[in-house]
Amino acid sequence: MKKLFVLFVAMFIVLTLAACGGSEVETYEIAMITDAGDIDDESFNQGTWEGIVAYAEENNISHRYYRPAAVSDADYIATIDLAVSAGAKVVVTPGFLFEVAIYQAQQDHPDVMFILIDGVPHAGDWDGNIGDNTVSILFAEHESGFLAGYAAVHDGYTELGYMGGMAVPAVVRFGVGFVAGALYAANEAGVAISFPNDRYTYLGDFDAKDSHKNEALAWFSLGTEIIFAAAGGAGSSVMSAAEDSGNKMIGVDVDQSSISPTVVTSAMKGLGAAVQQVLAQFYADNFPGGELLIKNASEDGVALPMDTSRFATFSQAQYDSIHGRIASGAVSVPENYTELIAFLNAIGQTTAIVEGTIHP
Amino acid sequence: MRELIDLIYFLFPLFIATTVPLSIVALGGLFSERSGVVNIALEGIMIMGGFIGIIAMRALIENTELNLQIIAFIGLFTGATFGMLYALAHAFASITMKSNQIISATALNMFAPAMSVFIARTFWNTSNLNLMGNYTISKVPILGDIPIVGQLFFTNAYLSTYIGIIIFIVATAVLYKTRLGLRIRSCGENPHAADSLGVNIYRVRYIGVLISGALAGMGGVIFVLSFATRFSGSVAGFGFLALAVLIFGQWHPKKIIFAALFFATMRVIADTYSVIPGLNMIVMPREIYRMLPYIATLVVLSFASKRSRAPRAVGEPYDPSKR
Numbered sequence: 078m079k080k081l082f083v084l085f086v087a088m089f090i091v092l093t094l095a096a097c098g099g100s101e102v103e104t105y106e107i108a109m110i111t112d113a114g115d116i117d118d119e120s121f122n123q124g125t126w127e128g129i130v131a132y133a134e135e136n137n138i139s140h141r142y143y144r145p146a147a148v149s150d151a152d153y154i155a156t157i158d159l160a161v162s163a164g165a166k167v168v169v170t171p172g173f174l175f176e177v178a179i180y181q182a183q184q185d186h187p188d189v190m191f192i193l194i195d196g197v198p199h200a201g202d203w204d205g206n207i208g209d210n211t212v213s214i215l216f217a218e219h220e221s222g223f224l225a226g227y228a229a230v231h232d233g234y235t236e237l238g239y240m241g242g243m244a245v246p247a248v249v250r251f252g253v254g255f256v257a258g259a260l261y262a263a264n265e266a267g268v269a270i271s272f273p274n275d276r277y278t279y280l281g282d283f284d285a286k287d288s289h290k291n292e293a294l295a296w297f298s299l300g301t302e303i304i305f306a307a308a309g310g311a312g313s314s315v316m317s318a319a320e321d322s323g324n325k326m327i328g329v330d331v332d333q334s335s336i337s338p339t340v341v342t343s344a345m346k347g348l349g350a351a352v353q354q355v356l357a358q359f360y361a362d363n364f365p366g367g368e369l370l371i372k373n374a375s376e377d378g379v380a381l382p383m384d385t386s387r388f389a390t391f392s393q394a395q396y397d398s399i400h401g402r403i404a405s406g407a408v409s410v411p412e413n414y415t416e417l418i419a420f421l422n423a424i425g426q427t428t429a430i431v432e433g434t435i436h437p
Numbered sequence: 438m439r440e441l442i443d444l445i446y447f448l449f450p451l452f453i454a455t456t457v458p459l460s461i462v463a464l465g466g467l468f469s470e471r472s473g474v475v476n477i478a479l480e481g482i483m484i485m486g487g488f489i490g491i492i493a494m495r496a497l498i499e500n501t502e503l504n505l506q507i508i509a510f511i512g513l514f515t516g517a518t519f520g521m522l523y524a525l526a527h528a529f530a531s532i533t534m535k536s537n538q539i540i541s542a543t544a545l546n547m548f549a550p551a552m553s554v555f556i557a558r559t560f561w562n563t564s565n566l567n568l569m570g571n572y573t574i575s576k577v578p579i580l581g582d583i584p585i586v587g588q589l590f591f592t593n594a595y596l597s598t599y600i601g602i603i604i605f606i607v608a609t610a611v612l613y614k615t616r617l618g619l620r621i622r623s624c625g626e627n628p629h630a631a632d633s634l635g636v637n638i639y640r641v642r643y644i645g646v647l648i649s650g651a652l653a654g655m656g657g658v659i660f661v662l663s664f665a666t667r668f669s670g671s672v673a674g675f676g677f678l679a680l681a682v683l684i685f686g687q688w689h690p691k692k693i694i695f696a697a698l699f700f701a702t703m704r705v706i707a708d709t710y711s712v713i714p715g716l717n718m719i720v721m722p723r724e725i726y727r728m729l730p731y732i733a734t735l736v737v738l739s740f741a742s743k744r745s746r747a748p749r750a751v752g753e754p755y756d757p758s759k760r
Contacts, residue, residue: 115554117563275711278723285665286673287455288708288727295709298447310565313665320571320666321593336567337666 104164105141107133107356110156112172113148114283120309120330121247121348125171125194128349132356139164153178154185161186167359169352170194173246177201183208190364192355194348195247197369209366212355216346217373218247219254219412220403222305224374224381225327225344226258227399229303230270232341232391234325238276238301240293240315242283242308244437250412251307251329251344252277253435257411260426274429276301279437283309293318303327303341316340334385342386347378375404444712448705449589455701456694457601458659462679463686463693464608465652470688471612472645473625473638475752478527478542479653480676481549485523486654487661488553490516491566491668494658498569505570509596513658520654521647523549528646532639535754550670557670567667572596597659604652609690621645625748628755638755653679685738687746699737703730 109116109129116126126142133140143160145152153175160168168189170179173196180198183191190210191198197205197213207213229237239255241248256272263270276296280289293304293315304319305327306312312328319326319339328334328343351372358364372378383396402408411417414432421428462479469476494512497503503511523545530541554564577591590598612618623631624641632638653676660672682700686693707726710716716726 115564117558117565119563119565281724281727284671284673285667285669287660287664287704288673290664291451291455291705291708292711294447294451295712298712310665310667310669313565313667313669316666317664321573337569 103139105139105160106164106166107138107140107169108160108163108165108167109140109142109169109171110153110160110175111142111144112170112174114172114309115144116142118283118309119333121171121195121346124331124346124348125169125352128352129169129356131349132353136360138360148174150177150181154181157182158185161189165189167192167356171348172196179211180206180208183211186210190359190366192352194352205369207367207369210364211367212365213369214351214355215369215371216247216348216351216378217371217410217412218250218307218344218346218379219257219410220374221344221346221379221381222251222254222307223258223261223403223408223410224254224379224396224399225305225342226255226260227262228258228342228381228386228388228391228396229305229327230259230262230268231266231395232388234303235268235270236276236300236302237270237272238296238304239278240289240304240306240308240311241279242311243281244279248279248307249435251305253412253414253417254410255305255344256428256430257417257420260421260428261408261424264424264426271300272428272430274431274434277430277434280308280311283311285310285313287314289314290318294322297322297324305329305344307344332382332385334382334387338387341388342381342383345380345382347372347380351378373404374400375406440714444714446588447712448709450593451705451709452698452701453598454595454663455704456697457595457597458656458663458675459679459682459700460694460697461597461601461604461659462653462656462676463682463697464604464690465649465656466680466683467649467686467688467690467693468608468612468621468645468652469649470645470683470751471625471748472621472642473628473748473750473753473755474528474531474642474646475538476524476527476542476646476649477539477677477680478524478545479649479656479679480672480674481542481546482520482523482650482653483657483660483672483676484549484553484670485657486516486520486650487657487668487672488549488557488566488670489519490654490658491568491661494568495566505572506574506596508570509572509662512662513597513600513655516658517651517655520652520657521650523654524646524650527650528643531754532642532646535756538752538754546676553668554670557668565667565669568661569666572662595659595663597662600655601659605690605694612690617641617644622748624755625750628750629757629759632755632757642755681734681738684745684747685734685741687741687744688748700730700734703733706730 111122114122116122143156145156169192171194176196179193180200192212194214239252241252289311303325306315307329315326316337325341328340333343334340411420414435490512493515497508530536531538557564574594581587581591620636620641628638661668682696686696707729710726
């Protein structure tokens with residue numbers, strides 16, 4: 078009897094909840110699928126989502142995000158199918174993890190448009206194939222990292238460190254650009270900076286925890302003055318270490334200056350703006366299907382937030398100058414180890430960082 | 438020599454910073470398990486306590502001009518209070534309803550991060566709750582001037598360190614010097630004998646679980662204050678590490694402190710090898726260093742587990758008619 082009663086109560090609750098959710102069938106025109114992170118990861122998921130929300134609310138378009146059950150191609154494809162069956166006309170997927178899923182989805186749903194950020198669709202063989210209903214947006218993270226490293230050295234920092242989350246393409250580009258920018262500025266300013274091999278690392282995850290804080294504290298105690306943390310939530314632990322030891326750090330992706338006074342600047346990328354731009358093109362029947370868009374300095378895809386940065390000497394004029402040089406192509410920022418070495422040779426600098434450190 | 442002293446001054450606060458949350462949460466687990474209730478929900482309780490504690494601190498920072506240490510103190514106790522409330526669910530399920538203790542605790546572990554993200558996102562539109570301010574105490578007046586000891590214990594310290602020491606003393610005293618402590622221990626060893634002497638098993642076990650909830654909740658706040666500048670729905674497995682500390686410490690307060698210190702030392706060394714002479718000369722992938730604490734733990738545990746003595750009645754719902 079008692080069990081029967083419990084069963085009834087349980088069924089009642091489930092049915093009530095189900096009824097609440099299913100009272101009306103809604104459709105969502107713009108759908109976003111999150112990758113391993115969440116829409117408030119203070120990184121590309123959040124930046125992308127904010128861009129979608131800004132555009133959709135301005136133009137009164139229904140929008141919604143979906144979280145896949147797990148990080149796998151099958152789950153991604155299933156979630157995309159779900160979004161399409163809920164009426165999605167354009168699906169936005171941030172992160173290179175979606176490359177294979179989008180390759181499949183762009184064939185399954187030829188009438189749906191896909192915007193893939195930080196990646197190019199392929200069948201698992203890294204042979205890029207952008208369908209006519211897909212746009213790939215890549216960011217020049219290396220240029221963003223370059224600006225950060227350049228600014229830090231010109232601002233008087235000589236002992237730098239780089240902590241990436243994991244060696245995924247975007248994080249690697251941030252790191253390579255950072256090293257290049259720092260050494261480029263050192264060459265300009267005629268100062269010797271120290272960027273040894275053991276001041277460049279990937280933490281192994283994007284979580285805030287004691288390990289990352291302790292490692293950052295160790296670096297600081299060895300004389301590192303500023304750490305560039307391209308590591309999502311783990312950046313919070315680096316920040317905490319900087320606060321405790323009276324040192325500085327550089328944020329990533331979005332402007333993080335409001336979180337802690339130790340954030341000198343942030344290497345930003347303009348995710349929201351890029352997504353809004355492509356959405357606007359879509360609704361103007363001008364979708365750049367099949368194209369690979371590279372958002373770099375010349376398209377205002379990367380920037381430092383100069384208004385909120387805490388530089389001592391690095392000026393807006395200096396920033397405008399280097400930004401202009403990158404945008405015009407006068408300075409060609411390297412994005413992998415081979416290019417980094419060539420870049421450094423050209424300006425007469427060397428680095429102690431070995432290839433295995435940057436591309437583990 | 439000078440370098441060695443500097444190294445110790447650098448590493449010691451890090452050992453302490455990791456030891457304190459581990460040992461406080463493990464002491465919490467101790468009270469629950471000595472009373473006879475397995476509590477693997479420590480992780481979930483830490484998350485819940487940390488979450489509410491950080492919310493309280495954020496509200497205080499925004500609306501008051503209180504000293505940061507007072508705010509931290511209030512945050513710690515808010516975390517403890519809500520940790521206790523949260524643990525009440527585990528107590529009700531596993532003591533009153535006699536459910537499987539592992540299952541109800543697992544439910545709590547899964548519920549906590551999801552709930553905290555849900556609430557945070559509903560009210561603040563983000564699951565990352567940033568916390569402003571630096572909560573280290575740069576120097577304790579007078580005590581900080583004592584040579585060596587002052588430098589080690591009373592500069593660049595956290596409020597939680599001192600609270601942790603007090604908790605350890607009080608916990609040991611309660612467990613071994615009071616009637617309640619005796620009852621808690623007897624309920625975990627032989628509840629039927631205790632029952633026959635008029636001890637209310639259910640009440641004592643409720644007290645045990647609630648104490649564990651309070652300490653784990655406080656541990657969650659300490660975790661965020663010590664290692665990050667924000668709460669993001671995770672305590673990086675510290676609740677489970679604390680369980681390991683509890684078992685390694687053989688359900689005994691003093692041994693728990695040593696176990697926590699051992700874990701913390703290994704963990705800190707694995708992350709700071711670059712400053713440690715000898716270790717920084719060996720060229721090894723960082724992953725190897727990262728493995729060291731766990732390899733050491735496996736080795737030590739495999740030797741220590743021979744003498745392991747868990748409370749005899751732990752994990753069994755009390756049923757007066759059995760026996």
